[in-house]
Amino acid sequence: MDGEIARVYGNRLRVRVCGLCWQDDDLLVVRHRALSPNGFWAPPGGGLETGETLENALVREFLEETGLHVRAGRFLFGCEFLHPPLHALELFFEATITGGVLQAGDDPELPLLTDAAFLPVATLAAKAEPDAHGIFRLASTAAEVRQLCGFYRI
Template sequence: MDKEVARIYGNKVRVRACGVCWQDDRLLMVNHASLTPTDFWAPPGGGVEFGQSIEEALKQEFVEETGLNITPLEFLFGCEYIEKPLHSIELFYAVKAYSGALKTGHDPEVQIIKDVRFLSAEEIGMIPDQELHGIFRLIDLPADLKSLRGFFRI
């Protein structure tokens, strides 16, 4: 993990809003640098600021990271990640993109976004487990995210 990531996010609980966005049978994924020594693929999302609603944060993160404007549809599931110095609570929503052009955006905090694209189940299956968000260890196929409910420790 990058020292700057640990400095900014370490030793505190961070609440994150994340979106599960589909185009046909392809899931929108963001590849972040600096979170792991290699790639780290995850659905778009980011931190919720004090006074900001989850839905506002979700919309903001999608525009910043992907260039897409979205509508949050429904809450799906939550998860908790604890690996010192990081501790995050992530709230995942089904979202629908309604405008914008897909692009590799930016993260204004610290993470470098290397790539943004809709990936098929086969493409996601070819990514090593350690390079995927922990939610993918809870399911057999990416489409299972549509019906995943509950709160999970990853």
């Protein structure tokens, strides 16, 4: 893990909002350069700001990270990520594209994003830890990801 990641995000609980956006059975993911030597692939999402609704945070994060305008759908599941110094509670929602052009965006806190793409879940699940989000250790197909519900520790 990059020392800058630990400095900016470490030693505090972060509440994150993430979205699952599908194109057939391919899932939209973004690649973060500092979390793994090969890049870390994860669904778009980020930190909830004080006074911001979950849905508005999701819409903002998608636009920042992917250039896409989305509509937030139903709540799907939650995850806790606890690997000191990082600790995050992630809330996953459906996301439907309403406009924009797909591109690797930017993270206002740290410029970490190098790619944005729709990828098969099997491709993501085949990546070695820590190169893909922990949900891909729970589910290795599009059908399995779509069945995730409840709460998971990853």
